[in-house]
Amino acid sequence: MTKFNYTAKDFKSAAEVRWCPGCGDYAIMNAVQKTMADMDIAHKDFAVISGIGCSSRFPYYMSTYGFHTIHGRAAAIASGVKSANPDLTVWVITGDGDSLAIGGNHFIHLVRRNINLNLVLFNNKIYGLTKGQYSPTSDRGKITKTSPFGTIEDSFIPGQLVLGSRGTFFARAIDSNVKHTQEVLAESAKHEGTSVVEVLQNCVIFNDGIHDYVADPKFRAERQLFLMKGEPMIFGEQEDKGLILENGHLKVVKIGENGITREDILVHHPEEDNLGLQVALINMALPEFPVAMGVIRSVKAPIYDQEMKKQIETVQAKRRVTCMDELLQSGNTWTVDGENCSEPVKFFDNKCFV
Amino acid sequence: MKDAKVIELEEVAIRFSGDSGDGMQLTGTLFSDTSALFGNDISTFPDYPSEIRAPQGTVGGVSGFQVQFGKKKITTPGDLAHVLIAMNPAALKANAAFMNPGGTIIFDVDSFSEKNFAKAQFQTLDPFAELKLDDYFKIPVPITSLTKESLKDLELDNKSVLRCKNMFALGLICWMFERPLDYIERFIQNKFGKKSPLIAEANLKVLHDGYNYGMNMQHATPRFIVHPAPIEKGIYRNINGNLATAWGLLAAAEKSGLNLFIGSYPITPATDVLQALAERKDLGVKSFQAEDEIAGICTTIGAAFAGHLAVTSTSGPGFALKAEALGLSVMAELPIVVVNVQRGGPSTGLPTKTEQSDLLQTLYGRNGESPLVVVAASTPSDCFYYAFLAAKIALERMVPVVLLTDGFLGNGSEPWRVPSMSELPSITPRKATNPELFKPYNRDPETLAREWAVPGMEGFEHRIGGLEKNAAGGVSHDPENHHINTQIRAEKVAKVVDMIPELEVVGEAEGDLLVVGWGGTYGHMISSVRAMQNAGKKVSLAHFNYIKPLPKNTAEVFSKFKKIVVCELNLGQFASYLRDSVPGFHYYQVNKMKGLPFSVHELVENFEKILEA
Ligand SMILES: Cc1ncc(C[n+]2csc(CCOP(=O)(O)OP(=O)(O)O)c2C)c(N)n1
Ligand code: SF4
DSSP: OSSSSGGGGGBBBOOOOSSOOHHHHHHHHHHHHHHHHHTTOOOGEEEEEOOOSGGGGGGGGBBEEEEEEEOOOHHHHHHHHHHHHTTTTTEEEEEHHIIIIITTHHHHHHHHHOOOOOOEEOSEETTTTTEEEETSSOOOOOOOBBBBTOOOSSSOHHHHHHHHHHOOOOEEETTTOOHHHHHHHHHHHHHHSOOOEEEOOOOTTTSSTHHHHHTTTTTTHHHEEOOOOTTTTTSTTTSSSEEETTTTTTEEEETTTTTGGGGGGGBOOOOOOOOHHHHHHOOTTTTTTEEEEEEEEEOOOOOOHHHHHHHHHHHOOOOOOSSHHHHHTTTSEEEEEEEEOOOOHHHHHHHTTT | OOOOOOEEESSEEEEEEEGGGGGGGHHHHHHHHHHHHHOOOOEEEEEESSSTOTTTTTGGEEEEEEEEESSSSOSSSSEEEEEESSHHHHHHHHHHEEEEEEEEEEGGGOOOOOOHHHTTOOSOOOHHHHHTTSEEEEEEHHHHHHHHTTTTTSOOOHHHHHTTHHHHHHHHHHHHHOOSHHHHHHHHHHHHTTHHHHHHHHHHHHHHHEEEHHHTTTTTEEEEEEEOOOBBBBEEEEEEEEHHHHHHHHHHHHHHTTTTTEEEEETTTTHHHHHHTGGGGGGOEEEOOOSHHHHHHHHHHHHHHOOOEEEEEEEEHHHHHHHHHHHHHHHHOOOOOEEEEEEEEEETTBSSOOOOOHHHHHHSSSSSSSOOOOEEEOSSTTHHHHHHHHHHHHHHTTOOHHHHHHHHHHHHHHHHHHOOOOSSEEEEEEEEOOOTTTTTTTTTTTTBBBBOTTTTOOOOOOEESSSOOTSSSSOOOOOOHHHHHHHHHHHHHHHGGGOOOOOBBBSSSSSSEEEEEEGGHHHHHHHHHHHHHHTTEEEEEEEEEEEOOOTHHHHHHTTEEEEEEESSSSSHHHHHHHHHSSSSOOOOEEEESSSOOOHHHHHHHHHHHHHHH
């Protein structure tokens, strides 16, 4: 039984969507809207906060409360929204440039504080809105308008950054697989703390096909490893490949070869605090490895906004000062009441304030 | 035996000065509190070094605290000290220029050694002659050795013993000015009593020994009497500007029925505002120490979006960082209060010194046409009222408000008659009430303020942001719409003029010279104007607390004077703003850029020159 019987459509606003035809953002928005409908929370309790970029136009297209802010600062603004009102369900929509370049500082601190919100990082490995400059997730050597001879810098791997900032939840999905994206978003919505979902997103105009090698439906089974809690890490068309640990390193093996059985394959435990293995999963790259998709890490930790609330309640339970009049008269005060003293003049009378 | 050397004074300024490790700020504060309790009006000025660990004994490491107290209303900490307590030669050197001619210097003779003369870079072995202080009244006191002697029976290490030196000086000064010790005793008990009774005992013993030393040596030390000041009835406390600012914001939260949120990042001299609010979890304050100033204001904007009275505090460099987000709050028309406790600039400038040079940054330092309301406090205690008002204006007009204070106000203190909450005006936030009629940029026709609907309110779901919008809240690139909205945002700020009082003139409403100032220079300005008036000059003061918008009657007030002089601790920022906003007058200027407040003397001198010109 659901209270509201929402469908994804109920989360669409009247505003005309202005993304380029074929942009991956559409699919991601559909997945988010479906996820929100399934959450069965009133429209009024959602706040969707974004920075600046193509993806950050997102709040305008939602029928919830929304705030399209400034470049890179969505994480900080959302932190304020959620700290002020922990009862709200806050979603942050951001791009790779928005979050990891200009907003890098706010991003890592949001994750470190573990504020209970969902952040969807649209990773098209390029700056879309400013028309095609390289981003902090563009691969070394990438040729763009600002790197006509190829970039000479290494890129961030967003999941690494999240785990390095003591993140409690990280998942990966791809725009073209709406069903999987939705499953991952649903998991992120359930997680208490900062959940970061990296969605590999195609920018048809400035970086078309950047994720094709991973996304190609023909090879999906070989190139993507769908992680499931409590399940062995198996992939491949025949479900015959898996991951094992050898000398502390991940290794792809074939079930049935060299005496390897299903039982030898690593089982995925996103709920365990196993940073080494989770980072290794995040780092897996083609062609040696499949790309890890799904929830990679989901652990419990104290939540900032809840802790803030609790701390206030704890202090208030033992407080001596309960209102301003008491505060004003607390501590070192003295009373003046001599014969030659005049009657007090109120400040605002004095300053003829109306 | 009645002492012969009793000097009755109207007002007196004392400067405590020593190495930054000598505890001079505490000594000064305790003496000020005691004087305020005694019934004097006071004004204080802490002057501390920006380097936390400048080498001991050097001039760079000197920490000072000046207090002026008296039987009349005291408006400044005093230009020049009547009494200087110098704990070492460097302190003497750093402060010689701030002494009243012929003043009294109490110094720790034990530290006046050859080694310390060298550290303070004296050329000779006679620092007094070198500084031309020969005809000053000098009282050499072996403070270090007497402190050691006093504590020889307690089992204390040498370092702890030396830490008590300041109490000896304090005890002595209390005797000289007839101050009772009970307040200081209570303070020491509260501070150390439970945790380290031995330290408490040592401090108390040294304090009394200092007092008794004065009594026993009275043939050598003059005694001063400063009678209590006649004042208004009420409950009083000492307050500094930063605490008053924090409390004013708390009072506004209570009045408006909203929760208070502060998102901020530490920076001298504004940090105390954040700290004072962080302490008030008992009143439900949500304090968020952000990763930088940008995040500080951004969390604040987020909290305002979520329906809180949202505040951020900072000083110059931090204010610069907030500029882009301030523009967002202008565009989104969210009520936030930004406190800028100004300090010397540009860049890191003079972090611990006062200045008024962020005015133009505050008025214009953003991209686009980005008007907001600017208010300035003028005394440590009125920071409370202007912080309260800043919040009232923000909440009732849906506009960001910048409150300018400065290091002098923030750290300076004065006794304050504590108001009751019932004395303060009401605050009615513009919360939306009718979802049928709600549009994000529907405006009150009178004030042009939009309505505030916050997440969680059923039926008001809407989207805002930094992009230009039409009235319905849709993104709009329509040229006409942008032109009109630009005017509306400016007009909305201009209409705040209805909420603010008219400009008052201290003195006659017309005359030869109108002295104009704004913000934290008030105390020195009024003292100098009064001095001129007492000398029969036709001089009046117009001091501004409301900078944008300016009070309605500004031009009218200006028109009644033959000459106008604008005094500020910058190169003339308010003067240029006035030239632009209140044209048609010739504005003389008095400017000072030394990281120090004005002195009454220099103001008077300048005014006389202008009168003669
Ligand atoms: C302070 C500031 N600097 C630069 C910009 C210009 N800018 C807007 S979006 C953007 C990059 C967006 O890239 P990304 O976050 O990857 O989003 P996408 O458009 O690809 O979705 C830049 C540089 C800006 N709006 N504000
Ligand atoms: S430029 Fe790229 S990211 Fe932006 S809307 Fe178009 S396709 Fe999407």
